[in-house]
Amino acid sequence: MPGLLLDTLRGELTTRRPVWLMRQAGRYLPEYRALRAEKGGFLNLVYDSEAATEITLQPVRRFGFDGAILFSDILIVPHALGQDLQFLAGEGPHLSPRLVDTALASLTPAPHHFQPVWDTVRLTKAQLPADVTMLGFIGSPWTVATYMVAGEGSKDHHLARSMAYRDPVGFGAIIEAISEASITYLSGQIEAGAEAVQLFDSWSGSLSPQQFERWVVAPTARIVDAIRAKHPQVPIIGFPKGAGAKLPAYARETGVDAVGVDETQEPEWVHAHLPPEMPVQGNLDPLLLIAGGAALDEAARRVLRAFAGRPHVFNLGHGIDQTTPIANVERLLEIVRAAA
Numbered sequence: 434m435p436g437l438l439l440d441t442l443r444g445e446l447t448t449r450r451p452v453w454l455m456r457q458a459g460r461y462l463p464e465y466r467a468l469r470a471e472k473g474g475f476l477n478l479v480y481d482s483e484a485a486t487e488i489t490l491q492p493v494r495r496f497g498f499d500g501a502i503l504f505s506d507i508l509i510v511p512h513a514l515g516q517d518l519q520f521l522a523g524e525g526p527h528l529s530p531r532l533v534d535t536a537l538a539s540l541t542p543a544p545h546h547f548q549p550v551w552d553t554v555r556l557t558k559a560q561l562p563a564d565v566t567m568l569g570f571i572g573s574p575w576t577v578a579t580y581m582v583a584g585e586g587s588k589d590h591h592l593a594r595s596m597a598y599r600d601p602v603g604f605g606a607i608i609e610a611i612s613e614a615s616i617t618y619l620s621g622q623i624e625a626g627a628e629a630v631q632l633f634d635s636w637s638g639s640l641s642p643q644q645f646e647r648w649v650v651a652p653t654a655r656i657v658d659a660i661r662a663k664h665p666q667v668p669i670i671g672f673p674k675g676a677g678a679k680l681p682a683y684a685r686e687t688g689v690d691a692v693g694v695d696e697t698q699e700p701e702w703v704h705a706h707l708p709p710e711m712p713v714q715g716n717l718d719p720l721l722l723i724a725g726g727a728a729l730d731e732a733a734r735r736v737l738r739a740f741a742g743r744p745h746v747f748n749l750g751h752g753i754d755q756t757t758p759i760a761n762v763e764r765l766l767e768i769v770r771a772a773a
Contacts, residue, residue: 435628436564438499441744442629442668442691442712450737450745452769453500453568454762456752457492461759464491475520479505482552489557493565495759496766500566500629500746501557503622505550507572507633510614511581513547515540524585531584533592537607547618551625558626569627571619573634573673574611574652581607590639597648604648612652616659623664631670631693632656635751638675645679646686653687661688670714674751681706696750700739712744717765719749725761733765737772 435443437451459465465488469478478484488504508526512518514537516528530539558567571577579593580586582604597604619630637649657669672693673683684692684707694703694715703713717736721729736747747769753762 436499436566438566438746439628441746442670444710444712444744446744450747450769450772451499452747452766453498453502454749454753457498457502458488458504459753460755461753461757462491476518480549482549482556485553486556489553490560496762500568501561502568503554503570507577508580509546509550510571510577510611510618513542513544514610514614515542516581526580526585528580528584532582532607533596537610547621551621554622554625554627567626567628568631569619569622570631570633571615573632573649574608574615575648576634576636577611578607579636590636594639597644608648608652612655615656619660620663623667629668629670631672634673637673638677642679649673650683650686657688684711693748694750700736704739704743709743712746713740714746714748716750719751719754722757722761722765723754725758725764729761729765730768733768737769
């Protein structure tokens with residue numbers, strides 16, 4: 434029994450909209466906070482397959498989502514490529530050495546970091562209801578490269594963007610290494626039980642159109658081609674946050690099966706500019722889940738109306754915020770599940 438989410442990602446119009454939320458397993462849930470207090474830091478949880486499985490399952494148990502998104506992080510790939518990875522309280526992720534001043538070739542690969550994540554997928558899939566889709570994911574090469582070059586997150590990704598202009602050959606080698614590792618990593622997730630996968634390009638909006646084609650579209654297309662050759666039955670969702678008017682070209686040129694849409698896009702515009710048969714995922718503003726009330730109700734119904742008549746997965750325009758009231762998530766689900 435494939436379930437609503439998998440059917441929708443394969444292009445079917447289902448009786449109701451499937452729903453899952455990006456970052457649905459996380460700090461807004463008291464059960465997550467309790468487990469994290471017991472187990473320690475974020476990376477400890479990611480590499481503890483039993484704990485990561487429990488976290489992946491928590492929102493499914495509580496809300497009955499149609500998809501379970503693997504609890505992990507997009508920076509597992511640079512960790513496996515040989516950078517040291519730490520998550521510092523109040524500061525976010527730190528990678529060292531930074532590739533802005535260290536050669537990629539000097540890193541010692543550590544592919545063993547993939548195994549506990551694959552184990553999490555396997556353990557989770559074994560415990561999921563048959564109609565709940567197991568979702569795997571990676572960070573797309575451009576977004577991952579911004580962290581590898583700078584060693585941390587940044588507002589405008591200037592170090593990665595500058596390197597891409599100044600040394601396109603060297604930067605291309607980084608993109609190539611990420612792409613190769615990502616194919617291995619994502620294929621392993623699918624072999625472990627992932628039934629659909631998402632490519633997160635959270636920082637694609639920082640690039641010019643020409644750079645977007647080179648560093649977002651082309652590497653994504655390569656990964657999609659490689660995964661489809663190995664696993665043709667697995668739908669691939671591409672999520673180029675901030676793509677704006679470049680979204681139709683992304684959908685057309687990367688070959689993804691479905692497109693995730695962020696909250697800055699008008700859903701009516703997206704519906705009008707994408708192929709009518711292409712599944713779309715999104716795009717409620719995560720802040721509306723904090724605000725709640727009439728604003729949440731109205732916006733959710735607008736998204737549902739805009740994407741009526743096409744395969745549509747209801748989701749947020751980005752990840753759920755840690756301050757989100759659980760009651761507002763419950764209200765959102767009432768609205769989505771009541772819609773035809």
